[in-house]
Amino acid sequence: MMQQYQSIKKEYPDAILFFRMGDFYEMFNEDAKEASKLLDIALTSRNKNKPNAIPMCGIPHHSANMYISRLVKGGKTIAVCEQVEDPKQAKGLVRREVVRVITPGTVLDDNLLDPKSHHFLVALYFGKEQTGLAALDMSTGLFKVTELPRTSADLLRDELGKLDPKEILIPENSTNGNEAHPPMLQGTDYFIQPVEDWTFHHSQAHRVLVEQFKTKTLDGFGCEGWPAAVCAAGALVQYLKETQKSALQHITSLSTFSTQDCMMLDQSTINSLELVQSSDGQRKHSLLGHLDATCTPLGARRLREWILKPLIRLESIQQRLDLVGHYREHLIERNDLREQLKHIFDLERLLGKISMSTCTPRDLIALKNSIRVFPDIQQMIERCPLPAMQAISSGWDNLESVYQRIDERIEDDPPLNIKDGNLIKPGCDEELDRLKAIMKDSNQAIANLEAREKERTGIPQLKVGYNKIYGYYIEVTKKNLDRVPDDFIRKQSLVNTERFISPELKQYEAEITGAEEKVQAIEQRLFHEVRQAVADEGTRIQAMARCIGELDALLGFAQIAHQHNYCRPQMNESDVLRIQNGRHPLVELIDPNQPFIPNDTQLDCNQHQVAIITGPNMAGKSTYLRQVALIVLMAQIGCFVPAEEAEIGLVDRIFSRVGAQDHLQKGQSTFMVEMNETANILNNATRKSLIILDEIGRGTSTFDGISIAWAIVEFLQGPDRIGAKTLFATHYHELTELERLFPSVKNYNVQIKEWNDEIIFLRKIVPGGADKSYGIHVARLAGLPEEVLKRANEVLFNLENSEYDEVGTPKLAQPQPPAAGPQQLGLFGESPSPLVQKLKQLDLDNLTPRQALERLYELRDLLKNG
Template identity: 50%
Template sequence: MADKKETPMMQQYRTIRRELPEDTILFFRLGDFYEMFFDDAKTASDILGITLTKRHNTPMCGVPYHSAGGYLERLVKAGVKVAICEQIEDPATAKGVVKRDVTRIITPGTILDEVTLEGNQNNFLAGLYKEKNRYGMAMLDLSTGEFWIEEPEDVLSVQSNLSRYAPAECIVAEEQMDTPEFSELTLEATNTLLTACEDWTFETASANDFLLRHFNVHSLEGFGCSAMSAALGAAGAVLYYCKTELRRNLDHVRTIRVKNPADYMLLDETTASNLELVVPINSNRQAYKATLLNVLDSTCTAMGGRLLREWVLRPLNNLEQINARHDAVELMTNNQTYLRSLRDILGDIKDIERLISRIGSTTGNPRDVRAMGVSLQQMPLMKSLLINKGTMLEILGEQITSLPEIVALIESAIVDEPPINLKDGGVIREGYHPELDELRDAATQGRKWLADFQASEMERTGIKNLKVRHNKVFGYYIEVSKANVALVPEDYIRKQTLVNAERYITPELKEYENKIFGAQERSVALEQEIFNEVRRRVVDHLETIQKNALAIGQVDVLATFADRALANNYTRPLMNDDGRLDIKDGRHAVVEQMPDAERFVPNDTRLDRETHQLIIITGPNMAGKSTYIRQVALITIMAHMGGFVPAAKAEIGIVDRVFTRVGASDDLARGRSTFMVEMQETANILNNATPKSLIVLDEIGRGTSTFDGISIAWSVAEFLCKNEDMKAKTLFATHYHELTDLALTLQNVQNFSVLVKEKGDSITFLRKIVPGAADKSYGIQVARLAGLPNAVIERANDILTNLEEGELGDTGQPKLARKRPHKLKANISQLDLF
């Protein structure tokens, strides 16, 4: 029960706070500050590093209203939800306590303009729901209006999507939060806030009702998703959460799209990470550049930047659509003047997808509207360049709609460089609205009148330092120094005495003050009315602008592919459905671009299901095995994205999935050792690969004893080659030379190795992949290059000699009692265990 001595304002605060979830901080507007009280103040002061004070034993802290954005950003990034409580009536006219209400609740997944968003990355709010044996997923980007659903095949596919799109927030039904399926999901890597929502909002009937009412339709069949009950459950809950619980405006969310997993090459979380598609594995200063996305991203627009990320993570799986992209890229690479013209226009187009979302949700400011006008001005130019070009560029040109009346409206109504805050005035262009011009003239003439009035009073009174000034308490007044008080006329009315001056007013000054203030107030109010009308007319074309944004994004990515193909010497891959992969002089797209990289040595690759289904690659560490097998995977992915590839020539059959098993890592948080992670990743490959898959294996079995490891690696390789339901194209880099014997008995296995030039105890890596197996691993030479002490290197040579000569004791250990003075013999090979 509230304390009887509490002020009405604090009683109002408690009433509003009780309606909010416990995990939400309330920003309570008091004048020019957002104030926080009690536990909210304690939490916020710790996160923000601001002073926690007390008044009447009430903990409190506050942040300035005009600079709240930075504080909000820090709270949201800390995973905190913030409710914004505004004054919803003018304090000057309010009777009693000013009315206040929560206008919106900001969470990591529902940011619009409160916090700076990454321009080239979506800010998704995800919804997850399981219905019987189906998984449903919905993704909403409130900042763009993008809304889509999908029904992944299993929980691993759900995990891959979460890793792929890295939603800022994910809602799950309360009853499913702790189920085995969802408890296995890991969100830490993506820093996703997990929120439990009421179960009934996910149920089919409720979710369908939310969706039907939001889109104002009688059926969802028009969206092609009426039978996707699990996905619709997630989608309906997302809408309810945003609109009802968070009080967000969703008018700009006009459609819902369906994503079918079968339309895309599947890249699981492990593959995306191992190939460093969008996130680098290492975290050093240069690591952020070491990704495929960074190498390819020369996009000109934010829409293109976000779409490129999507295409990198979800390459196509449809031959016709892939070739359509390749045709468009080829057209632009063959006409560089045309490509430059396209990219010049793209460079003048702002982020209209997010601009229209802000404008449509009434948070858009004058600069947003002006930027929209400048961007829409480019649409006729873009359309004229795309039509009659054939390929998908012409199709995209047809999807772009010019809006000359909106361009003309914004151009005539909004000044070239408007202020951000509408209340500052000066937004509407002179000459657009006659009444506004008259009010502005009155205010301007008022300022001139004040200057003339001051000059005339100085002359009339003989007071040379007389000043006409203004403050919020008295309005306009005349200030006279103490030394000149005797010269003050009788018609001056004293208002205030200061230490060194007296302040006066006159009836004439007060009369004109009313005229000036009246004109200024009416001018600002009229500007707001005019601006809101302009904004409303822009929003009338919201769907058209969103469609323009989608088309512009695709044009931008295709033009980027062409730009990178020319800059990096990429070539068009020949795509087919015969299952072969034939690359001439292939290169690693990322490694060759690193500033400190040595000259890159291209290599050929041939994979098929007959004679080159499994390639075993041997050679020393650091020689380039890992780079080689990864580059084949990257070239395959780039081709399926619709881009050109780093190779002299490439013929690539459609691949449904790319699997990787690379390196050594553990997952101690979930009790998984390095070897357990390795085996689970291998199991995923063996259980899910198909004849159309590409598998990249960089060591298997290294996390256990030598004999166990060789046995597992051999068995895996045999399974990949002999299982008729699989026989996936595979590159297998290994230090187990014993595996090369597989080529003696299996006709679909070939041995390749990395050339090494050996001179004495030193070696030089030639980076060239050639047929045949390596005769040794050169591990000790690599250890020497790494800087191991000479004594360790020499002793290792002795032990290796004993091992190679089979000098093992009864326990299987090498006889290490005596040293071998002689050098390694070139004709000694390692033991063949098989």
């Protein structure tokens, strides 16, 4: 047995081998040591207390999923080795084989899958000019590919950030030396799995794909001309075939996608706008969490895709908005549909388990119960007159054949395990029904046999019994042994009785004891037939899953729009962004007792292209910036928006540089991160983009920061520059001077009210620049000691009045009375004094002595008069 273990372990040296022995999975040697620590189970040994002791640990096979989940969460790979022949029929050692390799990207266990997110396995192929990217969710069968420029590491990281892969396959030769990650993925923490280079060769990858899809070319999938993508996709399928040991029936097609087909969002924007998770890592407090009013996991996953890839085609956006508007107004229709959707289970993941032969009987019943409501939903959506809904209803499939196949054979309330019996309905198989009747009537049959034998032998004390060791027997007291017929065969002798077996009882025993095993075998066969028939309809089931997901997401939008009083945005191809009384969709819900102050927005690419927004900290500048960006994004995913009115010209990208953070792993400071993200904006934004910038330049010295911020605004504004619609929040009041220089720049500020040396935030954005920073006022609100605040006012007074001593040192150490109000320094410093101007005008080389004396008196008088 250990030789068998060692030979199998050699094939999977990097995996923890779960070696099936009876009712347990056993682990040996280093696997046992590692697993015992990670799983907190006892480590023992074979040949204990001997020189050749072998470390080992084990887990019950029926609870293996729980232990596998813990190991996979720890980034481990598990090879599951099963007994592949019946021990009762095996000659010698039971044959064992690895039936599946479980990695972080290939799990199917519901405990490890987030029902509202895809679980992607990604393969990357680094070609000379293009990087091929293939992404597959094995639990749902979703398979898609794209190609990205080989030189664009940032674009690759952005796409990976949206996919959130649990495992990435790369060619073995793509890493440098001992580095775990290839150069383009340095600094990331993805689980990287190097695989053999030959699986990425184009001819091999192409062959694997056409065999999987049973086609001659890949033209029908739109990727025949994408060689790098084909290399990645083929290697991914080959990896799954080697690890899953199955036909991958639910992987029936793949789709191509391009970063040009939707609004591009970089990872910085996704994070700063908190699109799919909040700054504290929670889904609940993100835009996704807020908009998720879906009733099914199918809708929740579709919603996440929409948020990360907003539409850029006006027609598609209008179709979504039409449906949302219809169901917002038709409350009863919406509620009836949503009630029906609540009966639908996760069709995609049910199909995944069915196709991978890991489903239970209850999974088939869940699929049947989901299909049961399809006809009712079809009738409801056919009442909607909109063309977009007609397109959905015209492709509707009630999957009657799938429903009937399950309903005819599988019991409505089956056991969890196929070996537990009572799985197949009566009438499906004559032999099964006969054997079940034998099992059901066995007690009565034995009682009838006992009565007949009593009558035949004339022994009233004769009885038929059973035990696990000897099986069925006829028991006769010793005083009646002379009445025992010749066909009774002695089986066991006891003190006062003898036990016999008769030919008839022997036949009953064979039938009864063998019936259970035969029933189990027949039920398993019939179950697998049903499972295979359902798996063969995978394409139809997947198509309906997509329809259900889309319908669910749109109905969720309608529910949110009705619940929070959102308006339909007016979408067009112009460059206008006009929002009346817009609100932040998340912030307005924080405190229902505190009314949210709405604000207007007016931007275009001409006279209102750049808005400079000033005002104190905590006044709401960042909230306003995010609010505008979220309203635009919500509109382009087909959702109503939090505003009274909104006119939104389509944007191709949203860039967000809001918030500050260090990238310590990359050795980058806050300012370096800020500059990297700003450079990305300036290098990639177009006239159709929307840019929001918050406090650019604050990570360096004041004058450096002002200079950088000033130059950035100049670079963005004007028709001969980028010309993108831009909101720029800043504390540098000097930037308000830009409005005088450029007609496309407008100043706005957040209103505040001063009262008794305190400030009240009014949260209203109004035209004009702020004249104060109010930093010390905000510090007072934060609770700084009064002594610190007083001293800060003194220092501020000296700095703003350029107070220096005789040797040019600022008089910061010399207390001064606080000014009536701090004055903001101008960008170009204070105007030179008349005395200095007079001195500069003197032509000393051409002055006579008398003229020089006169000029000296003039300068003295000028100095006296200030």
